[in-house]
Amino acid sequence: MEYDVQFHYVKQAWPYLMEGLWVTLQLTFAANVIALTLGFGIALLVMSRLWFVRAPFALLIEFFRCTPVLVQVIWFFYCVPILFGVYLDPMPMGILALGLNLACFNAEAYRAAIQAVPREQMDAGVALGFSPLQRVAYIIFPHALRAALPVLITNGITLFQQSALVALVAIGDLMYMGKQVATQSYRPIETFTAVALIYFAVSFPVARLAALVERRLDVARA
Amino acid sequence: MYDAMTQPLASLRNIHKAYGSLTVLSGINLDMSPGERVVVIGPSGGGKSTLLRIMMGLEEITEGSIEFEGQPYITARNGKTRIDADVRKKVGMVFxxxxxxxxxxxxNNLMLAAVKTRGMPRAEARDKAMQLLARLGLEAKAGAYPSHLSGGQKQRVAIARALMLDPRLMLFDEVTSALDPELVAEVEQVMLELAEQRLPMMIVTHDMWFARNIASRVIFCAGGVVVEDGPPEQVLGDPVNPRTREFIQRVFHIHG
Known part of the structure; x- marks a missing residue:
């Protein structure tokens, strides 16, 4: 079969794709803001000494880790409004679904990092007169953030890629715009290749950055 | 009101400590006067470090009580340890x-606790921190991060950080044990200077030469009790108790 590859169609569709990329970036950014903060809170709760505090959050983490993201996104869009009577616009709903998913993965990264905070650091915190809350804010959080940073960045990029799934629920992200352009132009090969390259062009440098941060932190620790 | 002339600085009554079935301290009684520098020596597992950690409020106790400057500080009742957080702020510790x-x-290591837990204005905390660093010959390191300092420098900074909060009693838990031999002297020198200023201290150390130089009183702790308690010349030089005698002989034999 002969296929005449013509990339100038992509050039015409470029503004639409950029519009989609902008939505994808907003989605990724907002979900990451939720996940970086909420994830830390969930990590603390899941490490609680009280089982009835610990249990629901452990379950929440396992729920998000053990079901496909695609199912989570669709469940949020179709089931949350009916089950909980929460009616949100597609964009906030997408941010919520992806943000919670990422928060659970980040919580695991934070938890490992918190457990790696040397016990003596906490002793020093007590000896200097910090309250339990101050110890979390001034000692545990900075320690855990640094230790978890490479994983947090990697999780963040993964979410950027997984956000393509929201195209299925009609959020106008990069993937959604790609589908529209492909259908209207009858040029799926050029369009989806371009879409893939755009995802790559954003992900790759950030992945390199994560590797750099990891190496820097190793040097600082040595 | 606390009267330093008549009242002990710290008063430990019948301190018991057990981790499950393992008894670490079984009835420590100790009065420490202001200006005293108590060095605690004894075999590993004898409860020396535990005693210091208890005095810092880092460990719960099974039984007993501690008063500090005449105020109730730590009490154990019905298996619960109550620690007065305000009294605890009068005690400092170096690990x-x-x-x-x-x-x-x-x-910022020096300033953080002063600003956040004592409410000291930032400018004042900065001045005080710089003065302390200058006293320890570390003012050039003010902007550096801990990973760029030698072990001896880090330990001196740790001492300065505790001094920022004007402790009424300083606890030193084997502060030179992790240091390379050539770095021990610079830390011990700082502690000797503090001793000259009559800062009350309680020190756990394995360095008997240093113990003899800094102590005004030496306590030999073994098996969870105070076995011998007296001036350094007596406890280190001519111990009365056979267990102390054996320990001292062994330590001085090893260290020549």
Missing amino acids: QHYTLFPHLSIL
């Missing part, structure tokens, strides 16, 4: 492994 905050510069 074996420096415990500086790696994400903060040396200056």
Whole structure:
């Protein structure tokens, strides 16, 4: 079969794709803001000494880790409004679904990092007169953030890629715009290749950055 | 009101400590006067470090009580340890492994607790920190991070950080044990200077030469009790108790 590859169609569709990329970036950014903060809170709760505090959050983490993201996104869009009577616009709903998913993965990264905070650091915190809350804010959080940073960045990029799934629920992200352009132009090969390259062009440098941060932190620790 | 002339600085009554079935301290009684420098020596597992950690409020106790400057500080009742957080602020501690905050510069390591837990204005805390660093010959390191300092420098910073809060009693838990031999002297020198200023201290150390130099009183702790308690010349030079005698002979034999 002969296929005449013509990339100038992509050039015409470029503004639409950029519009989609902008939505994808907003989605990724907002979900990451939720996940970086909420994830830390969930990590603390899941490490609680009280089982009835610990249990629901452990379950929440396992729920998000053990079901496909695609199912989570669709469940949020179709089931949350009916089950909980929460009616949100597609964009906030997408941010919520992806943000919670990422928060659970980040919580695991934070938890490992918190457990790696040397016990003596906490002793020093007590000896200097910090309250339990101050110890979390001034000692545990900075320690855990640094230790978890490479994983947090990697999780963040993964979410950027997984956000393509929201195209299925009609959020106008990069993937959604790609589908529209492909259908209207009858040029799926050029369009989806371009879409893939755009995802790559954003992900790759950030992945390199994560590797750099990891190496820097190793040097600082040595 | 606390009267330093008549009342002990710290008063430990019948301190018991057990981890499950393992008894670490079984009835420590101790009165420490202001200006005293107590060095605690004894075999590993004899409860020396535990005693210091209890005095810092880092460990719960099974039984007993501690008063500090005449105020109730720590009490054990019905298996619960109650620690007065305000009294605890009068005690400072330096640990074996420096415990500086790696994400903060040396200056900020000194300032953080003073500003956040004592409400000291930032400018005042900065001045005080710089003065302390200058006294210890570390002012050039104010902007550096802990990972760029030698072990001896880190430990001196840790001492300065504790001094920022004007403790009425300083606890030193094997502060030179993790240091390379050539770095021990610079830390011990700082502690000797503090001794000259009559800062009350309680020190756990394995360095008997240093113990003899800094102590005004030496306590030999073994098997969870105070076995011998007296001036350094007596406890280190001519111990009365056979267990102390055996320990001292062994230690001095090893260290020549």
